[in-house]
Amino acid sequence: MASESPYEIHDPRFLHLIVGSARLEELHTGCRWAEGPVWFSDANQLLWSDIPNQRILRWTPDGGVSVYRQPSNFANGNTRDRQGRLVSCEHGLRRVTRTEIDGSITVLAESHAGKRLNSPNDVVVRSDGSVWFTDPTYGILSDYEGYRAEPEQAARNVYRLDPETGAIEAVIGDFAQPNGLAFSPDERTLYVADSAASHDPALPRHIRAFDVADGRRLQNGRVFCHIDTGIPDGIRTDVSGNLWSSAGDGVHCFDPAGTLIGKIRVPQTVANLTFGGPRRNRLFITATASLYSIYLAISGSQRP
Template identity: 80%
Template structure:
C-alpha cells in the first residue's frame, strides 16, 4: 500500500485507490485556497490569496491566471445555475460572477455593519447560500486589509439570493471556517479553526441539524483534528466527511470517527471532489495544488 495512506479503520481501504499517485499540478502559490470544480468546463479554479489572484487548471492546458487582482478571494462554490460564488477578504463581501463575467455583490453588510471577511461558502439545493465570516482577512495586510471588526460576533450566515435576506444562523463560533452539507442536506458541518492563533482554542468540526431548510439546531462537536486545524471540508455520497489538516486530509465516518488519513507534503487548507465522476480529490496545500483519485464520490454541487 502506498505510504501516503494512514488506515485507522478497515472501511477506509474501500474508499481509496492504493495504486493512485498524489499528483502535484502547480507549486507557485503563497497560500492556495478555495478549490472549486467546473464539470462543464473540465477545469479547477482556486485562490492564491496573498498573491491577489485566482488560478485555473485544465488537464489539457495546465495552469493559467483566471482573475487578477482578485480582492483576496478565499472560498468558492457554484450556484444551481453554474455561476461562481466567491468570498472576498479584501472587500469583505460575497459575490457572484455572472455568465458575461460581470460581478454581482450578494452580501457585504449585516445589520448596518460591514462583514468581517467572508471565508468559505456552500449552496444548498434550494439555491440559498451559506457562508462563514471569521476575521482572518482583517487580522493583517497579508490576506486582506487590516481593520477592526464591525460585527460583534463571527457568524455563519444564510443568504436568500432572490430576496436578499441575510440571516445569522449561528453566532457562537470563535473562528468559523469551512462548511459542508451532508448528502441529504439534513446536517450542516462547520469547522472552527480558532486554534490557528491560540492552541488553547477549538480545532474541531461541529454538526448542526437543518430545520425547515432555514434554521440550525442541536449544535454539537462532531470531531477533532489531531494535527493542525480544520479548514475546508467536504462530504462524500456515503456521508463521510473529508477535512483539511496539518498533515494532510482526514476522513471521518458519519458518526465522527476518524477512519483514515491521506498524508500530504504541505499543510492542507482546502479540498474538493472533481473530475467527470467526482472521484478525484483536489487538494489546496499551502504552495501547491495536488490531486488524487479515490474510490469515494463527492456529494457537493455540481
C-alpha cells in the same frame, strides 16, 4: 522503486474509499497560500484562490495552469451555484460575490445589521439556492490576506442568504473562528469547522454539526470531531456521508458518526479540498504553495 503510500489507515473501512495504487500528484506550485478549490464539470476545469497573490488560478487537464482573475480582492473560498456561476468570498472588500455568465460581478453580501462583514471565508450553496457562508476575522488580522481593520460585527457568524429576497440572516453566532462548511448528502446536516486554534492553541480545532430545520434554521449543535494535527479548514462530504477535512498533516476522513477512519498524508499544510473530475472521484487539494490531486474509490456529494 515504488513511491511511499500516502495513506494512513485507522479503520479497515477506509480501504474501500481509496485506490491503493493511486498516488498523490502535485499539479502546480508557486502559490503563497492556496485555497478555495471548486470544480466546473461543464468546463472541465478547476478554479482556486492564491490569496496573498491576489489571484484566482485555473487548471485544466490539457491546458495546465493559467490566471483566471487578478486582482481577486484577496478571494478565499469559492463554490458554484445551481446555475453554474462562481460564488466567491473576498477578504479584501469583505463581501460575497457572484460572477455572472457574462463575467460581470454581482455583490451578494457585504454587510449585516448596518455594519461591514468581517472577512467572508468559505461558502456553500444549498439545492434550494440559499447561500451559506462563514465570516471569521482572518482577512482583517493583517495586510497579508486582506486589509488590516477592526471588526465591526460583534460575533464571528455563519450566515444564510435567502435566494428569493437576498436577506442575510446570522444562523450561528457562537463560533470563535468559523471556517469551512459543508452539507451532508441529504442536506439535513450542516458541518462547520472552527479553526480558532490557528492563533491560540487553547481555542477550538474541531468541526461541529447542526441539524437543518425547514432548510433555513439550525438546531442541535454538537461537536462532530476533533482534528489531531493542525486545524480544520476546508471540508467536503462524499456520497456515503463521510466527511473529508483539511489538516496540518494532510486530509482526514471521518465516518458519518465522527470517527477518524483514515488520512491522506500531504507534504504541505492543507487549506482546502474539493471533489472533481468527470466522475467526481478525484480529490483536489490546496496545500500552502501547491495544488495536489488523488483519485479515490468514492465520489463527492456536491454538485460539480
